[in-house]
Structures are given as structure tokens and as C-alpha cells.
Ligand SMILES: *[C@@H]1O[C@H](CO)[C@@H](O)[C@H](O)[C@H]1NC(C)=O
């Protein structure tokens with residue numbers, strides 16, 4: 213949630229080209245390697261670098277317009293058919309292949325240790341490998357961002373329409389009685405990313421926690437941790453629907469979206485550089501290649517393939 217769409221991993225690059233020759237694109241363009249890119253492809257209107265919660269959403273929303281031709285480039289592989297990604301209980305066992313293997317600098321408050329800093333290297337980015345806890349953040353956090361940026365669009369109140377638009381609240385994939393365990397008034401049921409309470413009903417552990425919540429005032433029972441008030445004891449909500457992980461990839465790059473002829477998804481491909489058009493103002497090309505090669509395989513440009521300026 214915290215990474216904004218202008219982060220380095222998800223820059224939407226405009227490459228406007230009104231004179232583009234419209235060559236037909238094949239249906240459902242999902243490419244596993246940069247070498248599969250057709251050399252005579254239509255120039256792209258937008259190139260989105262990185263397919264995490266920022267890039268996947270931008271590419272998905274832009275390609276809703278059939279007039280806009282979008283390329284989404286992801287360094288890692290596809291998430292599809294990877295059981296450790298799909299099955300929530302397997303989350304901790306996902307192979308490191310799907311991560312960037314980054315660690316932090318030594319952290320003074322951790323006694324100087326450097327710790328793992330997990331980042332997804334797979335379609336869907338971090339949302340394909342994270343621990344699936346559905347946390348919106350607190351109202352205070354968003355209001356803090358609004359104050360810091362001077363942009364009231366970030367306020368808790370104003371961000372609600374996007375939070376709601378994103379969410380598809382579902383009943384757990386079990387007969388758990390969820391009444392009194394979340395607040396339906398703060399959830400919506402038609403968005404892209406599924407969220408639900410866990411399948412397991414009424415753990416003894418939960419009961420003990422909730423009983424202790426009644427005995428003291430500091431951490432009281434919180435009906436819904438995603439209501440803007442994240443303090444207290446309440447039931448964990450998960451980005452899980454129908455027993456499966458719901459991610460930026462499953463939510464925003466589902467089969468229907470992948471079938472759009474004007475969206476090309478290219479995985480296993482590193483963007484090595486973004487290039488200015490020389491004016492210092494516009495970025496209209498990206499270099500792509502294999503991370504293991506220092507030379508550049510291909511140059512993407514609004515002028516077409518293989519025609520670097
Ligand atoms: C991370 O390390 C694993 C092996 O531990 C490797 O297979 C994987 O390719 C690495 N990921 C990246 C992005 O380098």
C-alpha cells in the first residue's frame with residue numbers, strides 16, 4: 213500500500229505517437245522473453261515498468277481503453293500456476309526465485325543487524341509473495357501523508373473511494389460464522405482484489421484474546437481493524453478469496469485483462485535504462501535486456517522497434 217505509483221519500479225512512460233503504423237497485434241499477448249517481442253510491433257503508447265500493485269493497476273486501467281496500446285514489463289516470471297503463491301498456507305515456502313533477495317543496511321535499533329527486506333520478483337510484485345494480511349493502514353497514517361504532501365487527495369476520507377474500488381469482500385471459503393467479526397459497513401463487494409476473514413472458525417486462541425480484551429482498557433475489542441482505527445484486538449483480514457491468494461496480478465491482470473489485444477505483458481525482462489528524448493523533459497524509451505548481460509538487447513521507442521535514435 214505504501215509504495216506510490218511514481219516509485220522507480222512503476223513508472224508509466226508516455227510515448228505518444230499519433231503517426232504510428234497500426235500493425236495488428238496477436239491476441240492475448242503474454243511474452244516470456246524479450247526475444248519474443250515482434251520486431252514489427254505497433255509502438256506502445258505507454259510502457260509500464262514493474263508489475264506490482266502500482267504497475268499492474270496502471271497497466272490494467274490504461275488498457276481498459278482499446279485505443280491505448282500498453283506494454284507492461286516485469287523482471288520476474290509469471291505467477292500463474294505457482295502453488296506456493298496461489299495457496300495461502302504455502303506463502304512462507306515460496307522459492308527465493310520469486311524475490312529480489314534484498315537486505316537492509318545494518319539497523320542500529322536491531323543491534324546492528326541487517327535483515328531480509330522482501331520484495332517480489334514476479335508478476336504482481338510484493339502482493340504475490342507477501343504474508344496476505346489485509347491492512348489498509350490507519351486514518352491517521354493517510355491524514356499524515358495528506359499533511360506532509362499538502363495534497364488532501366491522500367486523506368483517509370478521500371482515499372476511501374479507491375480503497376473501496378479495490379476491494380471485493382468475500383465470505384471465507386468455509387462455514388465460519390463471521391457475524392460480529394467484521395464491520396460490513398466499511399467493506400465493498402465488487403472490486404478487483406478479494407479480501408476475507410480466515411477459513412478457520414472460532415479458534416480458542418481468538419477467544420482467549422477477545423476475552424482478555426474485555427478485561428482491560430488499553431487494547432479493547434476492535435470490530436474491524438480496517439475501519440481507520442487499527443488499534444485493539446480483532447480478527448485478521450486476509451487478501452484471500454475462495455481459498456486462493458488475491459494479488460495485484462490475480463486482481464488487475466486476470467484472464468479477461470490478459471486477453472486484451474492492446475495489452476502486452478512481458479515477463480523475465482529487466483529494464484536496464486529509461487532514456488530521455490534529449491530535451492531532458494520527456495522519457496520515451498526504455499532499454500530492456502537480461503540482467504546477466506550488460507549489453508542492451510533491444511531498445512523500445514515510440515519510433516518502433518530496433519530504431520534507436
Ligand atoms: C534470489 O536467490 C535465489 C537463490 O537463492 C535465486 O534463485 C534467485 O534467482 C535470486 N533472485 C534474483 C532476483 O536475483
Ligand SMILES: *[C@@H]1O[C@H](CO)[C@@H](O)[C@H](O)[C@H]1NC(C)=O
Nearest residue numbers: 387388389390391392393414
Ligand atoms: C452467528 O453469530 C452470531 C453472533 O455471535 C449469532 O447471533 C448467530 O446466531 C450465529 N449464527 C449462526 C447461524 O450460528
Ligand SMILES: *[C@@H]1O[C@H](CO)[C@@H](O)[C@H](O)[C@H]1NC(C)=O
Nearest residue numbers: 404463464465466467468469
Ligand atoms: C477481470 O478484471 C476486470 C477489470 O478489473 C473485470 O472487469 C472483470 O470482471 C474481471 N474478470 C473476472 C473473471 O474476474
Ligand SMILES: CC(=O)N[C@H]1CO[C@H](CO)[C@@H](O)[C@@H]1O
Nearest residue numbers: 237278279280281472473474
Ligand atoms: C492500439 C491497439 O492495439 N488497440 C487495440 C486494442 O484492442 C482492441 C480490441 O479490444 C483492438 O481493436 C485495438 O486495435
